[in-house]
Amino acid sequence: MIQNDLFLKALNNETVERPPVWMMRQAGRYLPEFRALREKYDFFTRCKTPELASEITVQPIRIVKPDAAILFSDILVVPQAMGIDVELEDGIGPIIPNPIRSLKDIEQVRIPDINESLGYVMDAIDMTKEMLNNEVPLIGFAGSPWTIFCYAVEGKGSKSYDKAKGFCFSEPVAAHLLLQKITDTTIAYLKEKVKHGVNAVQIFDSWGGMLSPTDYQEFSWQYINQIVEALAPETKVIVFGKGCWFALNDMAKSKASALGVDWTCSPKNARYLTGGKITLQGNFDPSRLLSPIPTIKKMVHEMIDEFGKDNYIVNLGHGILPNIPVDHAKAFVEAVKEYGK
Amino acid sequence: MIQNDLFLKALNNETVERPPVWMMRQAGRYLPEFRALREKYDFFTRCKTPELASEITVQPIRIVKPDAAILFSDILVVPQAMGIDVELEDGIGPIIPNPIRSLKDIEQVRIPDINESLGYVMDAIDMTKEMLNNEVPLIGFAGSPWTIFCYAVEGKGSKSYDKAKGFCFSEPVAAHLLLQKITDTTIAYLKEKVKHGVNAVQIFDSWGGMLSPTDYQEFSWQYINQIVEALAPETKVIVFGKGCWFALNDMAKSKASALGVDWTCSPKNARYLTGGKITLQGNFDPSRLLSPIPTIKKMVHEMIDEFGKDNYIVNLGHGILPNIPVDHAKAFVEAVKEYGK
Numbered sequence A, B: 001m002i003q004n005d006l007f008l009k010a011l012n013n014e015t016v017e018r019p020p021v022w023m024m025r026q027a028g029r030y031l032p033e034f035r036a037l038r039e040k041y042d043f044f045t046r047c048k049t050p051e052l053a054s055e056i057t058v059q060p061i062r063i064v065k066p067d068a069a070i071l072f073s074d075i076l077v078v079p080q081a082m083g084i085d086v087e088l089e090d091g092i093g094p095i096i097p098n099p100i101r102s103l104k105d106i107e108q109v110r111i112p113d114i115n116e117s118l119g120y121v122m123d124a125i126d127m128t129k130e131m132l133n134n135e136v137p138l139i140g141f142a143g144s145p146w147t148i149f150c151y152a153v154e155g156k157g158s159k160s161y162d163k164a165k166g167f168c169f170s171e172p173v174a175a176h177l178l179l180q181k182i183t184d185t186t187i188a189y190l191k192e193k194v195k196h197g198v199n200a201v202q203i204f205d206s207w208g209g210m211l212s213p214t215d216y217q218e219f220s221w222q223y224i225n226q227i228v229e230a231l232a233p234e235t236k237v238i239v240f241g242k243g244c245w246f247a248l249n250d251m252a253k254s255k256a257s258a259l260g261v262d263w264t265c266s267p268k269n270a271r272y273l274t275g276g277k278i279t280l281q282g283n284f285d286p287s288r289l290l291s292p293i294p295t296i297k298k299m300v301h302e303m304i305d306e307f308g309k310d311n312y313i314v315n316l317g318h319g320i321l322p323n324i325p326v327d328h329a330k331a332f333v334e335a336v337k338e339y340g341k
Helices: A006-011 A032-040 A043-048 A050-063 A077-081 A103-107 A114-132 A145-154 A162-170 A172-195 A213-231 A245-252 A267-273 A286-290 A293-307 A326-337 B006-011 B032-040 B043-048 B050-063 B077-081 B103-107 B114-132 B145-154 B162-170 B172-195 B213-231 B245-252 B267-273 B286-290 B293-307 B326-338
Strands: A087-089 A093-095 A138-143 A200-205 A236-241 A258-261 A279-284 A312-316 B087-089 B093-095 B138-143 B200-205 B236-241 B258-261 B279-284 B312-316
Touching: A006 A200, A006 A236, A006 A312, A032 A050, A043 A050, A050 A114, A077 A114, A077 A145, A077 A172, A103 A172, A114 A138, A114 A172, A138 A145, A138 A172, A145 A162, A145 A172, A145 A200, A145 A213, A162 A172, A162 A213, A162 B286, A172 A200, A172 A213, A200 A213, A213 A236, A213 A245, A236 A245, A236 A279, A245 A258, A245 A267, A258 A267, A267 A279, A267 A293, A279 A286, A279 A293, A286 A293, A286 A326, A286 B162, A293 A312, A293 A326, B006 B200, B006 B236, B006 B312, B032 B050, B043 B050, B050 B114, B077 B114, B077 B145, B077 B172, B103 B172, B114 B138, B114 B172, B138 B145, B138 B172, B145 B162, B145 B172, B145 B200, B145 B213, B162 B172, B162 B213, B172 B200, B172 B213, B200 B213, B213 B236, B213 B245, B236 B245, B236 B279, B245 B258, B245 B267, B258 B267, B267 B279, B267 B293, B279 B286, B279 B293, B286 B293, B286 B326, B293 B312, B293 B326
Parallel strands: A138 A200, A200 A236, A236 A258, A258 A279, A279 A312, B138 B200, B200 B236, B236 B258, B258 B279, B279 B312
Antiparallel strands: A087 A093, B087 B093
């Protein structure tokens, strides 16, 4: 049994004395210990070496002490396993040297055997579980099919993913074929993670907010929902769609156990849009961690008051930024632990 | 008197037989005629040479025939006039070589004499008015203080403007000083445009959607509202905040005559959030112009049905993309003109 089960209780809609807290990208560059490993090993080496991935996963648990761990990895290991080359360029981010731009490209994308191509992730889970020794729950994750599609078609990060969107709008049949392949792979991938003991999974839809509500249904949500339907019988599923406030109402009707919210959607709006009961997760503006510590603590307490302490998981509204002082990250977590005291 | 006054009627909440239409960035790279001038003259030469700016402004009126013209210029001419160096790098966008990062930097930013530093814009308006010969109304515009601030502090375009936001959150007093200077300059700038005969002004808050609702009030809306208050007695003011659905309710209570909406906010949500009556402008996803022409026309008609033909200005939800075929842009405008026929 997990010793600190606050996170699992919140996912189960159980009453808690204070909400659990973790931070997206909590295993990241703001930690000097992470940066030390980053200097020695490149990105995919860190992802693909279970000793490194597990060590990086556990670093924030020791240092900033959140209530859940999230496996260090990257959403782009999935398209990589599907035969799409992914490179990481320092200071630029991920690059797909041969972006997917035709039906022929898509036909060549494979649905991989998970243990063959992503076994290193499973090894990292096994090793992390051992290191965590049931102290806190472990979250596994994947990108949403739409978000993976964005990278695969656009070829790199973008402000608006116009190429990816243009492809959907001019060649919808081909687009859906690729989205379905990513979905099938993701389902198998997350199921395997559950077999290896992750206590919940989160789907990151980083670029869903680029779509209109109607296009979101067609190109993103229907695929996320396939994943939710497939995984919900086996584990708790959290869906986080950045900028997807307009879809919260539909998401709340799905089998997801919790929904992530970003900081542009106020707690009041988020509760209103989701009917008030489903567990919500978020939504502190990551840049707000640059505020003075007393301001951070005050804002965290106000945020908990607004979401309510139950059916709520404290988190940022997106990943923690590399330039956040560790003390400020610690203050964020401490503020939650001090809530109501 | 303006011959085609549909746009002005919509701003006046008058009943129309069909809504007016124009497109953000309608004088832009998708037009071969624009690209021809772009090859010969660099960006700021085009902005600062009234003969070029007016010619570029009128190009789309002749080619795609929208119901309003918008003066070709750039929001960054304002910080440039305030003594902040702005360069435009091909393929990268605007660069501020010496970003504003301290109170001392801000103290050195000047509030310029408009006619001295931005007289070329007024000359371009005079020349454009003559060329338009009262055929359609002319819109003048400015960036919101927050959006100008983002560029000035960040130093370049960004996905999340973390440096600009971090500056606000760690040095709010200094941030407000700069925001007020930009606001004062913008008010004087837009008033001068009105004197030269623009028929309406639009404020572009491109990066307001990076802020939480509370921070939006503090760092963006209060300054936009100063501009609205100052300009509303003299002209019609349109406020467009990209990603600012959460602020639509407050915006609707201001003296703005119309509010821009992006495609992530459905017509139904936009009407609900604004109380149903204020003129709305938008919100076709620019990428959707890559759809086949029959799809574009169908979607435009559905959009008008959803917003309602009155108190509505058809537009995109952001600027038209450079890769849109001219025929598709024409189809967008034609679809509006065919509405109800």
